[in-house]
Amino acid sequence: MKTPRFLLAACGAAILGGCGQDVGWVLKPVPLDETLRETVIAADPGLFVSDKIAVLDVDGLLMNRRATGWMMPGENPVSLFVEKLDRAESDPNVRAVVVRVNSPGGAVTASDVMYRRLVRFRAARPGVPVVAVIEDVGASGGYYVACGADTILAHPTSVTGSIGVIVQTVSFAGTMRMIGIDAKAVTSGARKDMASPLKPLDEKDLAILQGIVDQYYRRFLQVVESARPNLKPDQVRALADGRVYTGEQAKDNGLVDGLGYVDDAVLMAKKRSARARVKLVMYHRPLGYRANVYSAAPNLAPQVNLLNIDLPGVLSLAQPEFLYLWTGRATGAP
Numbered sequence: 001m002k003t004p005r006f007l008l009a010a011c012g013a014a015i016l017g018g019c020g021q022d023v024g025w026v027l028k029p030v031p032l033d034e035t036l037r038e039t040v041i042a043a044d045p046g047l048f049v050s051d052k053i054a055v056l057d058v059d060g061l062l063m064n065r066r067a068t069g070w071m072m073p074g075e076n077p078v079s080l081f082v083e084k085l086d087r088a089e090s091d092p093n094v095r096a097v098v099v100r101v102n103s104p105g106g107a108v109t110a111s112d113v114m115y116r117r118l119v120r121f122r123a124a125r126p127g128v129p130v131v132a133v134i135e136d137v138g139a140s141g142g143y144y145v146a147c148g149a150d151t152i153l154a155h156p157t158s159v160t161g162s163i164g165v166i167v168q169t170v171s172f173a174g175t176m177r178m179i180g181i182d183a184k185a186v187t188s189g190a191r192k193d194m195a196s197p198l199k200p201l202d203e204k205d206l207a208i209l210q211g212i213v214d215q216y217y218r219r220f221l222q223v224v225e226s227a228r229p230n231l232k233p234d235q236v237r238a239l240a241d242g243r244v245y246t247g248e249q250a251k252d253n254g255l256v257d258g259l260g261y262v263d264d265a266v267l268m269a270k271k272r273s274a275r276a277r278v279k280l281v282m283y284h285r286p287l288g289y290r291a292n293v294y295s296a297a298p299n300l301a302p303q304v305n306l307l308n309i310d311l312p313g314v315l316s317l318a319q320p321e322f323l324y325l326w327t328g329r330a331t332g333a334p
Helices: 005-017 078-089 108-124 141-146 173-178 203-227 233-239 248-250 262-273 309-315
Strands: 039-045 052-062 096-106 130-139 153-154 159-161 244-246 278-282 322-325
Touching: 005 278, 005 309, 052 078, 052 108, 052 130, 052 141, 052 244, 078 278, 096 108, 096 141, 096 262, 108 130, 108 141, 108 203, 130 141, 130 262, 141 159, 153 262, 159 248, 159 322, 173 322, 203 233, 203 322, 244 248
Parallel strands: 052 096, 052 278, 096 130, 130 153, 130 159
Antiparallel strands: 039 278, 096 322, 159 244
16 A cells, blocks of 8 residues: 555655754645635725725746745746736726835846736726835836836835846856866857857957847836836936935935835725725735735745845856846845
8 A cells, every 4th residue: 555645745844854843744735726816815894895906916036937945846926927917807896906016126028028917907907006016125127017007106115226237147267277177169150159158258249248238228218218207218317327226215216106005005006996995805826825915925945144045046147147137135035
């Protein structure tokens, strides 16, 4: 008779946990259907409250690929965000959306896809206000996505801005020469191995990469100009030198509409929806739990040097990648 897998897993977990430690293990059934579930996290008093405000998250490193946690796969943040917006868009009872942003940004394409999907939601549901609120960090690609909302609030202590593009390259060619390793790439063209870590960048490589960065930078400027009509193009460009701003500085410079907290964003969304009584809802996988408007997914990243760093996410940045990313902080999920 074969031992059930869940018993083997429980035994393995107990062994990994160590003997004699103050550690408990809970086994519970989890639905195999991973379709997003809706959870009501707050509601105005009264019977039969049907109008809803959907609270959606944009957090962590924004990459169009599945994130990996400690010993388990995670979500693709682009796919999950689109799935949540689809759910909200198809629900006629959703009268407003609050987008909580807590991200240093990420890949150019991932940020752009999420922004465009938010813009498309507003076009499909023109009477539904969308309020973005920047919490700890809403920088670079995080701010790019927030520009898809019709209103942006920022915590007074948040960090935002960092409007710009970066592509980080690394060359091990010098070290390899020192230890006697010679790498040769057989290519179909002179630029096929451009930005390879096994060779240094030459001036032509650098010029090509700079041209791509400039194109993506212009795209970012256009997104900000569209979202901040009170700013002239030359004002946006002056603010978009890559620096970050506090929430107060962003408000003073016109990058956000006001200062506030998640509660304020919810109240603003409710007021603009013109609904007297609403309930707040969030969408999550069956295993997830949401207790209130500040709820977030558990951080499964390992502790490294006292920082929460998603190691696979950091290591992937060794590959040349065009990023709307503020690199002044660890790139793991906040």
